[in-house]
Amino acid sequence: MSETPPAPAEKPKAARGAQLVAAGILLSRVAGLVRERAFAHYFGNSDAGDAFKAALKIPNFLQNLFGEGVLSASFIPVYAKALAKGDEVMARRVASSVATLLALATSLLVLLGVVATPFLIDTIAPGFTGEKRLETIRLVQIFFPGTGMLVLSAWCLGVLNSHRKFFLSYAAPVLWNLAIIGALFWFGGDFHDYALAERVAWGLVVGSGLQFLVQLPTAIRLVRGLRPELGLQLEATRTVLRSFLPVVGARGVVQVSAYVDNLLASLLPTGAVSALAYAQTLYLLPISLFGMSVSAAQLPAMSSATGTEAEVAAALRTQLDRGLRQVAFFIIPSAAGLVFNGDVIVAALFQTGAFDADSTRYVWTVLAGSCVGLLAATQGRLYASAFYALHDTRTPLKYASIRVALTIGLGWIMALDLPGWLGLDAKWGTVGLTASAGMAGWVEFLSLRAALNRRIGQTGLPSGLVPRLWAAALPAAAVGFGLKVLVGTMLHPILRGGLVVAAFGGVYGALTLAFGVEEARGTLEKVRRRLRRG
Numbered sequence: 378m379s380e381t382p383p384a385p386a387e388k389p390k391a392a393r394g395a396q397l398v399a400a401g402i403l404l405s406r407v408a409g410l411v412r413e414r415a416f417a418h419y420f421g422n423s424d425a426g427d428a429f430k431a432a433l434k435i436p437n438f439l440q441n442l443f444g445e446g447v448l449s450a451s452f453i454p455v456y457a458k459a460l461a462k463g464d465e466v467m468a469r470r471v472a473s474s475v476a477t478l479l480a481l482a483t484s485l486l487v488l489l490g491v492v493a494t495p496f497l498i499d500t501i502a503p504g505f506t507g508e509k510r511l512e513t514i515r516l517v518q519i520f521f522p523g524t525g526m527l528v529l530s531a532w533c534l535g536v537l538n539s540h541r542k543f544f545l546s547y548a549a550p551v552l553w554n555l556a557i558i559g560a561l562f563w564f565g566g567d568f569h570d571y572a573l574a575e576r577v578a579w580g581l582v583v584g585s586g587l588q589f590l591v592q593l594p595t596a597i598r599l600v601r602g603l604r605p606e607l608g609l610q611l612e613a614t615r616t617v618l619r620s621f622l623p624v625v626g627a628r629g630v631v632q633v634s635a636y637v638d639n640l641l642a643s644l645l646p647t648g649a650v651s652a653l654a655y656a657q658t659l660y661l662l663p664i665s666l667f668g669m670s671v672s673a674a675q676l677p678a679m680s681s682a683t684g685t686e687a688e689v690a691a692a693l694r695t696q697l698d699r700g701l702r703q704v705a706f707f708i709i710p711s712a713a714g715l716v717f718n719g720d721v722i723v724a725a726l727f728q729t730g731a732f733d734a735d736s737t738r739y740v741w742t743v744l745a746g747s748c749v750g751l752l753a754a755t756q757g758r759l760y761a762s763a764f765y766a767l768h769d770t771r772t773p774l775k776y777a778s779i780r781v782a783l784t785i786g787l788g789w790i791m792a793l794d795l796p797g798w799l800g801l802d803a804k805w806g807t808v809g810l811t812a813s814a815g816m817a818g819w820v821e822f823l824s825l826r827a828a829l830n831r832r833i834g835q836t837g838l839p840s841g842l843v844p845r846l847w848a849a850a851l852p853a854a855a856v857g858f859g860l861k862v863l864v865g866t867m868l869h870p871i872l873r874g875g876l877v878v879a880a881f882g883g884v885y886g887a888l889t890l891a892f893g894v895e896e897a898r899g900t901l902e903k904v905r906r907r908l909r910r911g
Contacts, residue, residue: 400548401544404551405548406665408558409658410662413658414729416429416577417728417731418730418732419730423570426651427647429578430653432516432520433516451765453535455616455620456535456536456539469603470613472600473604474609475614479532491522498514516574519579520582523581523585527585530549533596536596554584556580556581556583556584556587559580620770637788642792653810655743656744656747656811659744666707667704693767693833694835694836697759698838701759702838702842704755705752705838705842708751709843709846710853710854710882711748713851713854715745716748717854718858720741721861723744724874725873742805743808745808746809746811750816754822764825773825776824779821781817784814787817791809791812792807792809796809846894849885853884853885860877861873
């Protein structure tokens with residue numbers, strides 16, 4: 378397909394925004410990887426580790442249901458549009474009303490969650506019994522207040538993103554991670570297993586408060602006159618609420634998928650829940666850095682598009698196609714690298730203490746299964762953002778529901794039945810869980826693309842780009858694999874991982890430059906400019 382270049386003023390703004398989001402996410406993800414390495418050191422794939430990871434599912438469900446993704450899809454398009462029109466009074470009032478309604482709803486949900494936890498626990502971990510079940514209940518109850526503060530911090534993110542203040546909101550989770558890391562190191566020498574898990578849980582609550590409070594002053598300053606207000610009489614507020622419910626539904630069905638994955642993992646041998654969590658940490662890294670960063674920067678820009686219907690559609694196509702190219706340039710090598718060399722990355726990050734070489738190999742296979750849908754998941758985010766910018770939240774809900782239904786059906790078969798049919802240990806069903814989710818993700822992405830193309834015209838990656846990217850990624854992965862075998866265990870896992878990743882990145886960069894990939898030239902030029910400034 379032909380490419381339409383973005384307007385000169387649009388490209389730098391979108392690129393700069395994506396870079397700031399990526400920088401903030403990179404910091405928070407690096408802190409998250411340090412957190413997971415510390416967690417793996419003290420808990421490994423133990424019962425206490427399973428309880429902690431499973432306990433996070435219920436409050437995370439509410440955070441994802443009412444937090445960043447939902448507010449970004451429902452609040453940012455309305456608030457950013459008001460700012461684009463210069464209506465600061467309306468922008469302030471809608472921000473105030475959303476903050477008030479969110480605070481009331483979150484307070485009620487936290488209270489109900491703490492009380493209802495004993496009745497909810499069997500829905501996330503029916504395979505847990507005895508002390509493991511009781512400790513999971515206790516951990517969920519500790520987590521809930523922190524979850525409430527994380528939901529409120531999502532309002533801050535919505536305000537900051539709409540004003541193109543991207544870095545702070547995405548770097549704020551660093552404080553959340555540091556609080557957990559601090560609790561692990563502070564208490565890890567004196568407490569073990571469930572006793573340590575409870576103290577780390579309180580560290581999580583402290584970190585949630587820090588993540589919210591560090592963003593709040595800037596958000597209040599940008600809103601210019603924030604005050605408690607329900608604002609239900611405002612059409613802008615009603616638009617947010619109308620969009621909010623379908624997005625909650627879409628996020629809800631996605632969370633059902635995550636819940637089913639956790640439920641099925643709890644029925645597998647000990648360590649499955651923890652292995653799934655470790656793999657998801659790495660799987661979400663490229664999604665966050667290269668998918669979320671682009672979609673987060675593009676959503677306010679797409680929402681601010683004005684003019685005739687044809688002009689808005691043209692602006693969306695331009696911004697969407699550019700975002701898709703950026704995503705593919707980074708996600709395709711990420712998938713190849715994780716499949717072929719994921720073991721050295723897992724070892725570099727987690728192999729310490731209770732997390733041994735067998736744990737590394739187990740998590741690597743689970744991670745490889747996740748890569749089936751990596752490209753679909755990241756591109757699907759961009760298409761969903763385009764629908765949200767058009768104030769259409771029902772279409773993403775429809776296709777998310779289809780994806781979840783497929784994930785549940787395929788996941789059940791591939792996690793519980795397929796290992797037995799193949800004569801494998803039951804623990805390998807965890808690989809089936811992640812692979813089935815990826816297959817369903819492709820169905821969702823292709824459906825979203827087809828629906829949006831019918832609405833605004835043809836979008837997608839230009840012909841020839843994907844083959845060129847794979848032609849660069851696969852040889853790079855092969856070089857990394859060969860280097861991994863050659864080095865063996867002679868180097869520390871961290872040094873070996875760094876060496877393999879550096880070789881992989883160098884080969885991929887050189888080949889994409891040789892193949893004339895625009896994003897490779899752009900990335901090289903940015904590096905040169907920064908070196909000259911330095």
